[in-house]
Amino acid sequence: MTNPTEIIPGVLFYSYYSSSRKEKVAFMEHNTLVLQVSGKFSLVTAGQEWSMSGGQMMLVHKNQLAEITKTPADDGDYQTIVIILKEDLLRQIALDEHIDVTRKYNGPTNVLIPGNDFLQAFFQSLLPYVKHPDEQITHAVGMLKVKEAVYLLMNTKPELREFLFDFSEPHKIDLEKFMRANFHYNIPVEKFAQLTGRSLAGFKRDFQKIFDMAPRQWLLDRRLEEARHLITNKNRKPSAIYLDLGFESLSHFSHAYKKKYGVAPSDTLPVGEHL
Known part of the structure; x- marks a missing residue:
């Protein structure tokens, strides 16, 4: 993502664009949760092509190159909330919850997350942070929101545990x-x-x-x-x-x-x- 507003530096971002914007290169170093507020978000990687509109969520796997296109809605708005799920946080959650981290994830590299009441409530709970980006939000509060996202993802799709807690290095490929x-x-x-x-x-x-x-x-x-x-x-x-x-x-x-x-x-x- 290019030049987003950092609500919580290095962890929680909010981006807003009023015209179509294409980013040829995005290196997704960490697992990333993308929540679309308005407009259309399109992502193309070597193996997949996805798009989502307002109210949808996508989990993007780490260590990917991607092409991202951001298209405003008809009213001219484009808004996205991006949550970076860094490995140190995921390792701590794995320890707390006694999660097996020995399995390597071999599923889709990008996953659309089905909406439910819990995720929608979480989504709404982030909007005050977005609307007041100039207010100082402590890192501790921010990390609580990120942890909440991880637990809700596991609750919504238990099979995402392997996605989230795969700490293996990229295998040697062709x-x-x-x-x-x-x-x-x-x-x-x-x-x-x-x-x-x-x-x-x-x-x-x-x-x-x-x-x-x-x-x-x-x-x-x-x-x-x-x-x-x-x-x-x-x-x-x-x-x-x-x-x-x-x-x-x-x-x-x-x-x-x-x-x-x-x-x-x-x-x-x-x-x-x-x-």
């Missing part, structure tokens, strides 16, 4: 398949290593064996190849694609593109067009 599917995400190489279940040194070593070049150079080349394909074969404008391909600015994209292909992206002609 690096080539993962990188070809996620090259467009603008995240540090260290995050790619983490998401593929490797140390940074192990990631670089495996990457070199597979692609015969360093990760940063391969990422740049792959993004530029995709850019050229979109411009020449899909008639896409450079200004419409550079962010989606992991470039931080249009000028950075244009400079790298011209260096590789000898022509600016704005001067690249679509297939079938001639000077």
